[in-house]
Structures are given as C-alpha cells and as structure tokens.
Amino acid sequence: RKAAPSGETPQERVARLQREAEEDRLRQAEENRRREEEEKHRSVEDEKRRVEENRVAAEEAEKRRLAEEEAARNAPPVTTQPSAPEAAAAPEEAVAGSSPPAARRFTPVERPEVKRPEKEKEKDSKKAPERKQPGTGKVDDRGDKRRGKLTVNRALNEDEGARARSLAALKRAREKEKRAHYSGQSQQRDKQVRxxxxxxxxxxxxxxxxxxxxxxxxxxxxxxxxxxxxxxxxxxxxxxxxxxxxxxxxxxxxxxxxxDIVNDEDMDPEETLVTRPPVVTIMGHVDHGKTSLLDALRGANVVKGEAGGITQHIGAYQITTKGKDQITFLDTPGHAAFTQMRQRGANVTDIVILVVAADDGIMPQTIEAINHTKAAGVPMIVAINKSDKPEANPKKVRERLLEHEVVVEAMSGDVQDVEVSAKTGAGLDDLIEKILLQAELLELKARPDRMAEATVIEAKLDKGRGPVATVLVNRGTLKKGDIFVAGTQSGRVRALVDDQGKQVAEAGPSMPVEVLGLGGVPQAGDVLTVVENESRAREVALFRQQRETEKRTTLAPTNFDTMFSNLTSNVIEYPVVVKADVQGSVEAIVTALHNISNDEIKVRVLNAGVGAITESDVVLASASKAPIIGFNVRPNANARQQIQRNKTRMMYYDVIYHLTQEVAKEMAGIWGPERIEHVVGRAEVKQVFPAGKRDKAAGLLVLEGIIQKGLNARLTRDDVIVSATTVASLRRFKDDVDEVRAGLECGVVLADTNDIKAGDMLEIFEVEERERTL
Incomplete structure (x- = not known):
C-alpha cells in the first residue's frame, strides 16, 4: 500500500482510500478467477489422462486376445478316444458300408480369461441390459427403444456427473480437515458453564x-x-x-x-477526620449584589462576564483570608427560574449568606432563599448590602425579616447579621470573621485519605474539552487518573482545573474544581464517586442508565384511555428545541417555559441538551416546525448549512428574562387573538319561500335588537345550531335595507345555507378580537 502524501486534504485522502480499496477488490477477483481456471484445467487434464489410460489398456487387451487366437489356430490336432456309444455305432456303420466316412473332428482349446477394466464391465452391463421373456408381463426388447440407445454424449455426461460428485466429496473432505486443523480437535467442545x-x-x-x-x-x-x-x-x-x-x-x-453505590452507609471513623474549609452559599434576590459581594471578596471582577449583570450559572470559588484560612463560595443566581439550582446550592453548603439590599428590602426570591435554607437546616448569616446608599434602611430590613421568622442578633436573635458594601468594601472583614466563627461552631471535618466523593455543581459540554463538570469535593481527595462514576456517566479524571483556571494534581475536601474526562454530561446535583476499576464504573453507570430508562417508560401513558384523551384534547402545543451551555441553564429554561404554559396552550420541549446546536437538533426542529432556542450557544458549521437549507427559525438569548418574555409573546400569537361575541339581535323564522333558482329566503320577525346586513348569523333549531353563516341580503318589503329593528318583519337570504324551516331562530352577533396575554 502506498504511503499517504503529507499534504493531501481529507477529500483527497478519502478518494485515495476508495481507489486503493477498489484496486484490492479487482486484484482479489482476478486471483479467484485465475485459481478457478487452473482447477478447471487440472480437472480436464486428469480426465484426458484417465481416458487415454483406458484406451491403452483396451488396446493391450485386444492384442493379447488376437495373439491367443492365432496361437490356437496354429496348434496340432488332438485325437481323443471315442466314447462308448460312438464305439458301438462305428462297427454297425462299417458293416453297413452304405454311409460315407465321418469328418475329422476338432476339440476347442480352452482359452484363459482376459481381465478387463471395471469401467468397461460397467459399460458392457449398461449396453446389455437384462431382457425379460415375453409373456411374463414385463418389458421386452422394445424397452430399449423407450430408454434410448447409449450414445457417446450420454456416456460422457454420466462420467462428468460421477466426476462432479467426486470433486464435491473431495471439497467436503478438505473443509472437514481444515475445521479439524483450526479447532485442534475434531470432536465438539464441551459447553462452558458460566x-x-x-x-x-x-x-x-x-x-x-x-x-x-x-x-x-x-x-x-x-x-x-x-x-x-x-x-x-x-x-x-x-x-x-x-x-x-x-x-x-x-x-x-x-x-x-x-x-449501585450507596454513599450514606459509608461512615468514616472519627480518628481519621480533619478540619476542612467551610462551603458558603450566597443567596438572595436578583440584582441585590450577590455576585458583586463575591467579586469584592475574591478581588476579581465576575460581574463583567455575566450577561446583563445577571448570574446565569452556579459559580464555585475558593478564597484565602488574611489569616491563611480557606473559604469556598458558591454563587447561585437569584432569578426565580433558578429555584432548583439554588435548592441544590443549599443542599451542598455549610453556611448561607442571605444578601438583602438595604434600599430594596425583602423580595420574593429572598423569601425563597430563606425557605430553602430552613429546609436544608443550614445556619444563615444576613448580609445587608448597599448600605452606602443614602436611601439605605438596614433597620427596616431587620424588621421585615421578623415576618419570616428570621431574628437577627441586633433584634435579640441567634442569626448573625452584618452591614456591608460591595462597592466600597465596608464590612467585608467583619463578614469573613463571622463566617469563620460560624464554621468553628459547626466543627466541619472530613477524611482526606480515602477515595473521593464530590457533588456536581454544574456540568456542560465544552467544544474543545468535551464534557466538563464543576464539582465540590465532599470527602476524600480527588486525584488525576482516578476512575469515577457521576450519575449515569463514568470516566477517568484527565485533568483538574481550579477556579483560577490552573491545572492541579489533586483536590481535597471542600475544594471546587472542574473535572475533565467524563463519558457524557451528568446532571447537576449528581454525586461523583471514585471506584476501584473501570469495569465497576461501567457496571454502575449501565445499571443507573437502565433504571432511568425504566422510570421514563413507567411515566409514559400505558392505557388506551389516557392515550386517546391526549389525542382528543384541545390544548395547543408550542414545540421548541432548547440548547444551552450548561445543565443548570437547561433545567431553568425548561422550568420557566412550563410555568408560562396554561390549560389552553403549553410548551412542548422536544429536546433539551447541553452544548452547541447540532445538525440533529436542526433536523428535529425542522420536522416538527419548531424554533430552536439557543442560550449562550451557537450552531456548528453543519448545523448552519442545515438551517439555511431548511429555513429553521433560531432564537438566541443570553438572559432568561428576555427568553421567557419573547416565548410568551410567540405563544400568544400562536394561540391567536381572543374572540369576544356581542349579540346584536334575535329573530324568528315565520315563513320560508324560494329566492331565485337555488337560494331560499326567510321571512323574519325581529324579536330583540336589530338585524344588520353583512353581520355574522347563527341559525338554531330547538336550541341546536344548524348553521353558522352571514346575512347576505336584507329586505323590508321590496326594498333593500341595511338594518331592521325589533318588532318589524323582514326577509333575509343567508349565505351558504338553504336548511331553513319555519320556527327556527336566527341570532345576529358581532365578533371583537383582543390581543391575548399569558
């Protein structure tokens, strides 16, 4: 095979490989044809040699027969004694003297039997079949005519049939020998018991x-x-x-x-535990300064990287205080759509810092953060931010917290509070001191010298690095090369990256790191557990995948009533395909879209995934006529070509607020404007008479309101709607009029209907359309 040129393109390489494969196929076919011709030529030569040997043997046998006959003719006559009857008859003939002398008699010489080849004997047996005597009801000489004479072609064909059978038998024998050679033994192997x-x-x-x-x-x-x-x-x-x-x-x-792996049952001995850094989660309402506070604590500008200044993901960071103490911070978004993300943040944290703006007070997401903290049983520190503003009122914030059973120390309670300013840096040292004090009271400990366990804070599909998970180590030490299971995914730690973007060799308890080397994107909140080998990791991951599949199939409708009720429902569906950069954003977007649905129109998420918009996403959206919602992601090259080809609608966002507002407007447009009917008048059909060749006219008595030409009409019979139509023509006596009021009679012709009978009721109404809002 030729060496690949160094500068060839992928297309040229594919073409070269296809050409080489075709040449190999043609060469193999030529070798097979030549081998078949050689075998055929060899079989023909063997047949010719066999025929020649038979002919030579037949000639030698004929020569021997002729030589023996010639020797018998040249032999002297042999006289024999006459038998007794001949001796008795001889004197009588002699005495009579009337008969001539007897002729000389020859005795035949017994010839030796000539051995003939078996093939000639078979031919003779075929040429001379056994003939039955006539009169026995069996075949006679005429049977030869029915069978046909033995010809050279028939003899050769029979020989070819015998030769073909011989070759087939030889081929079977060779195959049997080959199988015995490869298997090493001719007898069947014993079945292996597992x-x-x-x-x-x-x-x-x-x-x-x-x-x-x-x-x-x-x-x-x-x-x-x-x-x-x-x-x-x-x-x-x-x-x-x-x-x-x-x-x-x-x-x-x-x-x-x-x-499966159950982490709760595995408890570490007390003597193996050492002190670990506290995990602090910052919670609060949107735009109350949570990320700015963390920015001030870290000394790095995080807000600039967030779209619209709103945190979209959970960020995990670790800082070192002036006293060389370490604190791990989790920054959770304050938007209402990130309730689940905040809930996960509360579940993995040790201390919660509730950020409340001094000028804004208690807000809905602040109350949710309080509820999550209470549900997790985690101590809370209230940070009253923006205290440097003139309109700040920390006292009012403390009073409002009493409504939600949060009593701060300034109000004689047990919840620590501190006034801070992320802008000026005031109160930050006091806040860190209170965090370390609370951590000392909690006595946070973990065992570092064991296989690691960590919680997945966030997961995403990076274009260059593959699946990446941000994890917080709970106990043990996560090292490079460890084999682990995270939810339904398994993998090996290829690299560990800290919050500063630097690669580290290992991560101890309470340290947040990014893990590279996963087989897929896990769910945020999954537990990452290090196992002993790859087979164990694959076994656990496969078991969890099967369990997830069973759960999905269990939730599917299983009876016909449910299926048909879903088919016959009048709910309008708004299909979408959602792709986001991280798993937490996907969950938040799906939750927000379901929240804006109602009983008449709902969002149907066809697919929700992490990573760039791929070609399969575009195909799915095109087939379902659904838009693709991209959150901080863009389509790849193949997907862009597919989008242009299929004219698929794309919706790009980087703030969930804007996404939900736009989708709500789209859904309202699909739902259509709200139709409100206003009844204008009612009339009773008194008489029906023909109008023209096909139409029928109805004589009406207007009972209430007015009858106007061109308005919508509804014809009812026994309170059952017969037809929905419009007033095509309206007459008063012989004159065309635009409207007829109550108490008067008129004649009408209805559009597209002739099913009118006396006693029917006609209802005239107008339709007003109003813009819907979700």
Whole structure:
C-alpha cells in the first residue's frame, strides 16, 4: 500500500482510500478467477489422462486376445478316444458300408480369461441390459427403444456427473480437515458453564450477553414458558433464574444495593477526620449584589462576564483570608427560574449568606432563599448590602425579616447579621470573621485519605474539552487518573482545573474544581464517586442508565384511555428545541417555559441538551416546525448549512428574562387573538319561500335588537345550531335595507345555507378580537 502524501486534504485522502480499496477488490477477483481456471484445467487434464489410460489398456487387451487366437489356430490336432456309444455305432456303420466316412473332428482349446477394466464391465452391463421373456408381463426388447440407445454424449455426461460428485466429496473432505486443523480437535467442545450475575431486573439482551447465548434462544424459551416478551424488555430475577438454569449456567443473585453505590452507609471513623474549609452559599434576590459581594471578596471582577449583570450559572470559588484560612463560595443566581439550582446550592453548603439590599428590602426570591435554607437546616448569616446608599434602611430590613421568622442578633436573635458594601468594601472583614466563627461552631471535618466523593455543581459540554463538570469535593481527595462514576456517566479524571483556571494534581475536601474526562454530561446535583476499576464504573453507570430508562417508560401513558384523551384534547402545543451551555441553564429554561404554559396552550420541549446546536437538533426542529432556542450557544458549521437549507427559525438569548418574555409573546400569537361575541339581535323564522333558482329566503320577525346586513348569523333549531353563516341580503318589503329593528318583519337570504324551516331562530352577533396575554 502506498504511503499517504503529507499534504493531501481529507477529500483527497478519502478518494485515495476508495481507489486503493477498489484496486484490492479487482486484484482479489482476478486471483479467484485465475485459481478457478487452473482447477478447471487440472480437472480436464486428469480426465484426458484417465481416458487415454483406458484406451491403452483396451488396446493391450485386444492384442493379447488376437495373439491367443492365432496361437490356437496354429496348434496340432488332438485325437481323443471315442466314447462308448460312438464305439458301438462305428462297427454297425462299417458293416453297413452304405454311409460315407465321418469328418475329422476338432476339440476347442480352452482359452484363459482376459481381465478387463471395471469401467468397461460397467459399460458392457449398461449396453446389455437384462431382457425379460415375453409373456411374463414385463418389458421386452422394445424397452430399449423407450430408454434410448447409449450414445457417446450420454456416456460422457454420466462420467462428468460421477466426476462432479467426486470433486464435491473431495471439497467436503478438505473443509472437514481444515475445521479439524483450526479447532485442534475434531470432536465438539464441551459447553462452558458460566457464573451469571443477575440483578433484580434485567433485559433479555443483557442476560443473553452475560450467558454468552443467543438472544433469540432466550426469547424462544420465554415463549415456551408462556411469556410473550421481546429482546429489549426487562424480566424479573425469578424468570431470569429459570432461563439461566435451563441453559446450564449458575446464577448469582444481587440486589440494587449490591450493584449501585450507596454513599450514606459509608461512615468514616472519627480518628481519621480533619478540619476542612467551610462551603458558603450566597443567596438572595436578583440584582441585590450577590455576585458583586463575591467579586469584592475574591478581588476579581465576575460581574463583567455575566450577561446583563445577571448570574446565569452556579459559580464555585475558593478564597484565602488574611489569616491563611480557606473559604469556598458558591454563587447561585437569584432569578426565580433558578429555584432548583439554588435548592441544590443549599443542599451542598455549610453556611448561607442571605444578601438583602438595604434600599430594596425583602423580595420574593429572598423569601425563597430563606425557605430553602430552613429546609436544608443550614445556619444563615444576613448580609445587608448597599448600605452606602443614602436611601439605605438596614433597620427596616431587620424588621421585615421578623415576618419570616428570621431574628437577627441586633433584634435579640441567634442569626448573625452584618452591614456591608460591595462597592466600597465596608464590612467585608467583619463578614469573613463571622463566617469563620460560624464554621468553628459547626466543627466541619472530613477524611482526606480515602477515595473521593464530590457533588456536581454544574456540568456542560465544552467544544474543545468535551464534557466538563464543576464539582465540590465532599470527602476524600480527588486525584488525576482516578476512575469515577457521576450519575449515569463514568470516566477517568484527565485533568483538574481550579477556579483560577490552573491545572492541579489533586483536590481535597471542600475544594471546587472542574473535572475533565467524563463519558457524557451528568446532571447537576449528581454525586461523583471514585471506584476501584473501570469495569465497576461501567457496571454502575449501565445499571443507573437502565433504571432511568425504566422510570421514563413507567411515566409514559400505558392505557388506551389516557392515550386517546391526549389525542382528543384541545390544548395547543408550542414545540421548541432548547440548547444551552450548561445543565443548570437547561433545567431553568425548561422550568420557566412550563410555568408560562396554561390549560389552553403549553410548551412542548422536544429536546433539551447541553452544548452547541447540532445538525440533529436542526433536523428535529425542522420536522416538527419548531424554533430552536439557543442560550449562550451557537450552531456548528453543519448545523448552519442545515438551517439555511431548511429555513429553521433560531432564537438566541443570553438572559432568561428576555427568553421567557419573547416565548410568551410567540405563544400568544400562536394561540391567536381572543374572540369576544356581542349579540346584536334575535329573530324568528315565520315563513320560508324560494329566492331565485337555488337560494331560499326567510321571512323574519325581529324579536330583540336589530338585524344588520353583512353581520355574522347563527341559525338554531330547538336550541341546536344548524348553521353558522352571514346575512347576505336584507329586505323590508321590496326594498333593500341595511338594518331592521325589533318588532318589524323582514326577509333575509343567508349565505351558504338553504336548511331553513319555519320556527327556527336566527341570532345576529358581532365578533371583537383582543390581543391575548399569558
């Protein structure tokens, strides 16, 4: 094979590889054809040689026969004694003297039998078939005519048939020898008995893989048991045991706790624990200065990187105080859509700093943060921010906190509070001191010399680095090269990056790091656990994936009533495809979209994922006529071409506020304007008479309101709507009029309907359209 040119493009390389593959195929075909021709030529030569040997043998046999006959003719005559009857008759003939002398008699010489080849004997037997006597009801000489004479072509064809059978037998023998050579033994191998590990639920295909059997054989056995299942369906442990025993294997039962990793049961001994840094979560209402406060504590400008100055993700940072103490901060967004993210932040934290703006007071997200903190059972420190503003009123904030059972120390309570200013830096040292004091009271400890456990704070799909997870180490030390499981994903730690963007070799307890080397993007809030080997990691990840699949299939509608009720519902669906940069944003966007849905129109999220907008996303959106919502992401090159080709609608955002507002407007537009009917008048049909060739006119008595030409009309019969139409023509006597008031009679012609009878009621109404709001 030729060496690849150094400067060739991918297209040229593909073309070269295709050309080389085609040349290899043609060369192989030519070798096969030449080999077949050689075998055919060899078989023809063998046949010619065999025919020549038979001909030479036949000629030698004929020569010997002729030589023997010639020798018999040249031999002297042999006289023999006459037998007794001849001797008695001879004197009588002599005495009579009337008969001539007897002729000389020759005795035939016995010739030796000539051995003939077997082939000639077979030919002779074929040429001279056994003939039955006439009159016995069997075939006679005429049978030869019906069978046909033996010709040279028939003889050659029969020989070719025998030769073909001989070649086939030879080929089978060679194949048998080859199989015996490769297998090393001609007899069948003994079946290998395996120890099959069976969990509480397992699919038929997975069980077949563990048994090293064919899945179709397992399905066949289940059918014999009366279970109509497919290869992808799950079976219970008892059924799996029957299958394993039927196929001659040994079963090892395991429960979910044996396969999955349960972190709560594993407690570290007290003597192995050491003090760890506190994990502090900053919570509060949107735009109350949470990120600015963290910015002041870190000494780096974080706000500039946020779209619109609003935090979109959970950020994890670690700072070192003047006293060389370390504190880990989690910055959670304050927007209402990030409730779940804030809830996860409260669950992994040790201390919560509730940021309240001194000029704004208690707001809805502030109350949510208080509730999350109470639910997690975490101590709270109230930071009254923006205290440098003239309109700041910290006292009012403390009083308002009493409404939510938060009593600060200034109000004789047990909750610490401090007035700070992220802008001027006032009160920051006091805040750090209170954090360290609270951490000392909590006695935070963890064991560093063990396999690490961490909580996934955020996860995303980076274009250059692949799946990346921001984790907070709970206990143990996470090292480069560790094999781990995070939710339904497994992997090996390829690199650890701290909050400063530097690579580190290991991360101890309470240290936030970015982990590279995952097999996929985990869910935010999953627990990352280091395991002993890759097989264990794959086993746990596969088990969790199967469990997630079972949960999704369980939630699907299983009865026909539910399915048909979904089909016949009048709810308008607004389909969307959501792609965001991190998992937390995806969850927040999906939650916000579901919150703006109502009973008449709802958002249907076709797909929600992390990472760039791909070609498959565009295909899905085009097939469903759905827009693609991109949050801090853009389409790749192939997706851009697909978007231009399919004219797919794209919606790009970097602030969730704007996203929900725009989608609400879109949904209201799809929902259509609100239609409000105003009844103008009602009339009763007194008489019906023809009007023209096809139409019918109705004589009406206006009961209330007015009847106007061109308005919408609804014809009812026994309070059942017969037709919805419009007033095409309105007459008063013989004159065309625009309207007729109550108490008067008139004649009308309705558009597109002739189903009018006396006694029907006609209702005239106007329709007003108003813009909807969600």
């Amino acid at each position: 120890d099959v590990i069976v969990p509480e639920a397992i699919t038929v295909q997975e069980l077949a893989n563990r048994m090293a059997e064919k899945g179709a054989d397992l399905v066949k056995s289940l059918f014999k048991m009366g279970m109509m299942v497919t290869i992808t369906e799950s079976i219970d442990q008892d059924t799996a045991e029957l299958l394993v025993e039927e196929f001659g294997h040994n079963i090892q039962r395991v429960s979910e706790s044996d396969v």
